[in-house]
Amino acid sequence: MASLVALVRLEGLRRLRAPSATALLVGLAAALVASLALPGEAHGRAAAALEGALAALAVAAALVAAGAAASLPADRAAGAAAWLAATGAPVPARRAAPALAAAGLAVGVAAAGAGLVAAIAGATGLAVPTRVAHPIAVRTPTVLVAAAPGRAASEATLPAGDGPFEVDVAPRWRRDALDAAAAGTLRLVVRDADGARTLEVPARGTVAVGEPRGPVTLAAADPRVDVVLRGARRLGPAVPPWLNALLAGLLVGLACACGAPLAALLARGTSAATAGVATALLLLVGATREALLGMAAGADALAGGAAAAAVLRGAVALAPDLAALAAVGDAAAGRALSAASFARLLPAVAHAGVVAALLAFVPDRRPRR
Amino acid sequence: MPPSDADPVVEVRDLVRTFGRGTRTVRAADGVSLSLARGEALALLGANGSGKSTTIKVVLGLLAPTSGAARVLGGPAGRRDARARTGYVPEEARRLPAVRGRELVELFAAIQGVPRAERRRRVDEALDGVGLAADAARRPVADYSRGMARRVALAAAVVSRPALLVLDEPTSGLDPVGTEQVLALLRGLRDAGTSVLLSTHERGTAEGLCDRAVVLGAGRVRASGRLAELLAGDATPGLLALFRRVERG
Numbered sequence: 001m002a003s004l005v006a007l008v009r010l011e012g013l014r015r016l017r018a019p020s021a022t023a024l025l026v027g028l029a030a031a032l033v034a035s036l037a038l039p040g041e042a043h044g045r046a047a048a049a050l051e052g053a054l055a056a057l058a059v060a061a062a063l064v065a066a067g068a069a070a071s072l073p074a075d076r077a078a079g080a081a082a083w084l085a086a087t088g089a090p091v092p093a094r095r096a097a098p099a100l101a102a103a104g105l106a107v108g109v110a111a112a113g114a115g116l117v118a119a120i121a122g123a124t125g126l127a128v129p130t131r132v133a134h135p136i137a138v139r140t141p142t143v144l145v146a147a148a149p150g151r152a153a154s155e156a157t158l159p160a161g162d163g164p165f166e167v168d169v170a171p172r173w174r175r176d177a178l179d180a181a182a183a184g185t186l187r188l189v190v191r192d193a194d195g196a197r198t199l200e201v202p203a204r205g206t207v208a209v210g211e212p213r214g215p216v217t218l219a220a221a222d223p224r225v226d227v228v229l230r231g232a233r234r235l236g237p238a239v240p241p242w243l244n245a246l247l248a249g250l251l252v253g254l255a256c257a258c259g260a261p262l263a264a265l266l267a268r269g270t271s272a273a274t275a276g277v278a279t280a281l282l283l284l285v286g287a288t289r290e291a292l293l294g295m296a297a298g299a300d301a302l303a304g305g306a307a308a309a310a311v312l313r314g315a316v317a318l319a320p321d322l323a324a325l326a327a328v329g330d331a332a333a334g335r336a337l338s339a340a341s342f343a344r345l346l347p348a349v350a351h352a353g354v355v356a357a358l359l360a361f362v363p364d365r366r367p368r369r
Numbered sequence: 370m371p372p373s374d375a376d377p378v379v380e381v382r383d384l385v386r387t388f389g390r391g392t393r394t395v396r397a398a399d400g401v402s403l404s405l406a407r408g409e410a411l412a413l414l415g416a417n418g419s420g421k422s423t424t425i426k427v428v429l430g431l432l433a434p435t436s437g438a439a440r441v442l443g444g445p446a447g448r449r450d451a452r453a454r455t456g457y458v459p460e461e462a463r464r465l466p467a468v469r470g471r472e473l474v475e476l477f478a479a480i481q482g483v484p485r486a487e488r489r490r491r492v493d494e495a496l497d498g499v500g501l502a503a504d505a506a507r508r509p510v511a512d513y514s515r516g517m518a519r520r521v522a523l524a525a526a527v528v529s530r531p532a533l534l535v536l537d538e539p540t541s542g543l544d545p546v547g548t549e550q551v552l553a554l555l556r557g558l559r560d561a562g563t564s565v566l567l568s569t570h571e572r573g574t575a576e577g578l579c580d581r582a583v584v585l586g587a588g589r590v591r592a593s594g595r596l597a598e599l600l601a602g603d604a605t606p607g608l609l610a611l612f613r614r615v616e617r618g
Contacts (some may be wrong), residue, residue, distance in 0.1 A: 006479035010468065017467040017509070080464040086429040086535075088453025089480045 003089040004097060011071060011101030019332035020067070024060060028109070031056035032117055036126060046126045048212040051332035053117040054248055058325065060113065061106040061256035062283045069263035069275035091137060092360035099356060100263040103257035105200040114249020118242035121339045132236035133335040136165065138229055144188075145174065148223035161234050164211045167218065168231040169201060174224050189222035206333060239336045247341075248331035254345055258320045259283045265359045285315045286322035286348065303367065321347035376443060378533050378564040379405040379428055384437035386423050397423040399588035400437070407532075410555070412575040412596065421568040424585070427537055428566065429457055438486035442532055451533075454480055456526030460537040462518035466511035470501060470521040473510060474528050477509035482527035495524035500550045513540035523551060527558060534558065536567035539572045552577040575599075 015021060035052030038045065063303050075081035075219045084094055134156050147153035158165070172187055188199045192212035201207040209216070220227045259279050266275035285292060296312040299305035324344035327337050386398040394603045398420045405411045413421045426432040427439045430447020439446035465473060483491050496506050499520040510518055511611055520541055526534060539555070540548040555578050559565050568577050575582060575596060583593040592599055 001487070002481045002482065006476050010465070010472075010476050013472065014422065014465070016468045073463075078464045078466075079461060081432050082426075083459050084480075085431055086455065086457040087477065087480045088449055088455075088482060090449060279604060290560060342380050 001017050004093040007089060007093055007097035010097050012105060013171055015067065015101060015105055024063060025201055028060040028113060028293060032113065036120060039295065045126045046121065047332040049121060049126050050128050050245060054252055054328045054331065056112045057110045057249055057309040058252045058256060061253045062104060062259065064109055065102050065106040065256045065260040066263045066276040066279040067265040068099045069279060070262040070272045071098035071266045072264065073272040095220060096356060099261040099359060100363060105251065106260060107253035110226045110253025111246065111247045114246050122242055122298040125271045126246040127241035128332060128334050130334045131240050132239060134235060134236055137234040138232050142226040142229040142231060144218055144220040146220040146223040153219060155217050156229055157215055157217045158264065160214045163234045163236055164208060165234045166206050166208050167229060170225040170228045170230055172228055186225060188227060189219040189221045191217040208282060219341035244331050244336050247337045248328060250281055251327055251337060251342060255277045255322045255348060258348040261352050261356040261359050265355050281314045282319040283322065286319035287325050289316045289321060292316050295313045317335050320351040324348065372493060377404040378407050379423065379566060380440045381428065382438050382523055383589060384424065384427060384439060385435045386427060387435045396588050399574065401590055403566050403583045403593065405566055407564055408562045410559045410579040412579040412582040413568040413585060414575065414582050418587040420588040421585055422537065425537060425568060453458045453533045456529065456531035456534045458522045458526045458536045458539055462522035463510055463513065467509060469509050470506040471496065473521055474524045477525035480527045483529050491528050495528040498554045499524045499529065500547065516544060516547050519543060529556060532563060534563055536565065538569055539567055549575065557597060
């Protein structure tokens with residue numbers, strides 16, 4: 001264990017003192033300042049600033065994690081690998097140390113950056129007001145259909161509770177609804193104990209429904225457009241915005257850190273540059289996996305699209321599942337991150353664990369001259 | 370059965386190590402045998418390409434023998450417990466340039482199992498032993514001269530008080546004062562029971578430290594025995610010529 005700690009410290013020191021570390025920090029600082037200066041009004045500006053800052057931190061953390069690819073090739077070239085191999089350090093510790101150091105630095109960069117962003121945002125009035133979000137169980141996807149000749153209405157009822165609630169919606173246009181699609185909004189009927197009202201809501205996104213009394217029924221108002229109900233939640237007490245920004249940064253860092261073992265493993269068989277770029281791409285694939293899987297499903301429906309779908313699904317299968325990064329959107333929208341947000345990292349952590357085991361225990365080629 | 374003091378610390382028997390395949394096969398070590406007792410210093414002498422580095426790498430477990438055997442500290446070369454009791458000074462010591470001198474020695478102390486409570490004292494002793502001043506030890510190895518880097522690498526090798534020291538050109542790049550300082554340290558370690566295996570081109574280093582030598586040429590043992598006899602006799606006509614070439618620069 002002492003060997004592993006010493007080797008991780010060595011890797012950390014080398015990375016922090018590398019010229020690329022300075023360049024990365026300067027670039028990150030510029031990106032954070034730019035994101036805090038994004039135009040907009042009040043809440044919208046604060047949300048955009050936080051989202052932009054977290055995106056910049058994600059890029060920086062991903063680069064740090066992918067940098068784990070640099071250690072082994074550099075050590076081989078400089079002879080440090082042989083020097084360390086002649087010590088009593090266990091082989092798995094020597095192999096895992098660069099990945100662990102890069103993972104730790106990725107988390108550190110993202111969390112420290114988020115802390116800085118939270119402090120600046122608080123001081124400049126750009127903090128995003130944040131509340132605890134309690135998810136409401138919705139059978140997914142629930143499709144709301146307006147009544148029409150020959151077709152019964154389909155509605156959803158959400159249970160009663162305290163506090164305002166929000167729903168996430170997406171449209172599903174019927175064949176004769178091109179003019180409705182062009183309008184870019186949906187009409188949603190909300191009924192509670194006080195009566196019914198119709199909301200004009202963005203065609204795709206989240207809408208605040210207010211504080212209804214008793215159970216609330218949601219219905220589509222336009223027979224040309226069905227409404228897919230993707231999620232719903234009640235908002236609870238307020239939480240400090242700085243805490244949420246810090247947690248979001250930590251989550252971003254942890255997600256990106258899951259790529260570090262992959263970078264180190266790839267570097268065993270290829271150059272540092274190739275391994276680093278491949279890792280960055282796989283992290284991008286992992287972060288956009290839902291959209292890519294949706295594209296694969298679409299490609300399946302096209303003639304000759306099966307190969308494209310297989311490629312997309314193969315890339316997604318290789319990449320760590322970073323769907324947890326969707327929590328960045330939650331943070332920007334003022335929803336407090338919870339243990340569930342971090343639990344969504346578990347597949348990526350498991351991926352990193354398997355890759356780290358391959359890295360540590362699969363024998364290397366026989367050493368050459 | 371645990372090894373006794375009488376057992377060789379290093380024993381290499383009929384070592385063959387080849388590189389490449391088919392017609393391009395190179396026999397870097399071709400039937401090398403040697404042994405090193407506890408508290409003994411043995412010099413590996415020979416020109417470039419003679420097989421010194423290959424033999425050292427096999428002893429350190431960095432290369433596997435193609436045939437033959439190498440045993441170190443009672444077990445096959447490369448075993449973890451043997452590596453933990455071996456200190457190694459590579460020829461080029463600026464291999465971790467971003468690290469400060471003291472950090473490097475602390476790192477090796479931790480890796481080689483020096484207890485945390487003793488680490489600071491042992492690091493101080495090792496740095497003192499190689500004559501590296503405290504302010505110099507706070508600078509990155511990248512800023513060191515070749516001689517300073519060699520001293521700090523030597524400190525890193527001895528900080529764990531190893532049973533075996535393997536040194537590749539240990540005094541190359543050192544000034545005469547530094548050379549004598551390092552040799553004095555190595556003599557002290559040898560006299561305290563540490564076995565020393567070194568490769569060198571420098572006659573003064575070999576004579577100042579080693580009792581015996583093995584002369585290698587083209588991967589084979591050309592001569593072996595007491596160093597004074599090898600230098601005096603005509604069994605190794607190339608040896609004196611080698612030293613003369615190196616001394617002329």
